[in-house]
Amino acid sequence: MQRISCPERDDWRATAEGIGFTFHTINGERYWDERAYYAFTLQEIERRIEAPTAEIDAMCLELVGRAIKDEKYLRRLKIPEAFWPLLSESWRRRDASLYGRLDLSYDGWSPAKLLEYNADTPTSIFEAAVFQWTWLEQAMERSIIPKRADQFNSIHERLIDAWKKHGGRKHLHLAGMTDNTEDAGTLAYLQDTASQAGLQTTLMDIKEVGLGGDGRFVDLDDRAIELAFKLYPWEWMFRDEFGAKLSTAPTRWIEPPWKAILSNKGILPLLWEMFPKHPNLLPAYFEDDPKAAMLGSSFVRKPLYSREGANVALVSAGTTLVEQQGPYGAEGFIRQAFAPLPSFTDQYPVLGSWLVDHTPCGLSIREDENPITGNTSRFLPHAIV
């Protein structure tokens, strides 16, 4: 793994905007950054990223299976009891997952370590699947990177295949916070892939979801929502007013309710408990577990529920070095062993390893001057050379 500086395409902004990637710059700061790329060997990708990603996903599924059978797990994750039947029924029905992203720390030498699992509402999939691929094609054409470079990235085809496999002939509604540019872009891209799979689709804001008199969720035309992709976290849906209707409404959701287990940072200590000393896991404990003291005075403190690094704190020798502000933390925290992110020319990259239909199929990289990746971290492309 190397960070290689390179010239940027002089027309990349126009190219981005031409395909709908309008959030390449956020608040005047680069989000997409192609002034450098990360280079990997094929063997690194296959052995250090792809295989561990499949392994971690399998471990996560095993954890969900246990949690569904043993309410002790759900209690530890602070998932409200009223929704336990919703989760377990979706698991027993085998409701399918479309996608997810593992965030990994990898330095090019040691085994990749799981930092967290964005299992419920991962974003940045459009730039990973499409614009990163466009960069590869054009960068090869323009001799910015070697002519025979490759990329770990079959996300696009796999999304279409997954929609074909799981969408059937249902009408798909996609709902989320459409006033957020990045979320709207993610929804539009997933709508695109579903359309290419032959599904009829409707995109709507999450606030437009209606509740009919018969207890069904409906769209603005009062059409029953049979199958819905929601870019809106389960823990928020549970809290919202219609949350109480989730258990009785017949809508099938993507991601499915059982993903509420895996989007919880509490899976990190549970995985460590189930698979101690696994090479791709970091030691982790619930903060109220006496074993947390085994981590000593240096660790990363994460709320059970958190997005974009909010309320994550880096504690070194008992002193909080960095803490991202945010609204989370009331449900409790976990502590994870501090694994310093590798520094490449003073940048800290985090690898996002994508799964579609449980198949590892792509890589995205966010880097930051800050050792906690947040929503201002830049997206850099990668290549296999």
Add this chain to the structure above:
Amino acid sequence: MTNKPDQDFGKRKPVSVPASPRPAQPPAKRSGHVALLLMGTFAVGSAAYALMPSRSCERPPDAASPAQQPTSTECSSRSSSSSHGGSGGGSSSRSSYYSSDSSSSHSSSGTSDSGSHSAQRGGFGSFGHSIGFSGG
């Protein structure tokens, strides 16, 4: 999403790692072709969404391969618009998502039936809109 239950659902599978040494012609790890049907024909984001609320899109059954004909999807914009319920739920401080025991402590966003015939609206989204992003 339950049409064809996967017999291997939820089971750990052996992880296959390609045998070493690396073959002379390594398999491509990337997409063969990435084409977009809908994106690119309009800007993505809040502005575009405001212009086109609730786009219903259907790909014609006889549409050519998306890689060949990327603009053949038929979309119909609906004109109905919703005046959403209030968004007072949630808090930007460290608030608990849940009450201690159940879902009974929903935010008091106040639903409305505007924008449609009889359905209540605004029952989802209150907490998220108080924070401003949902993905991660």
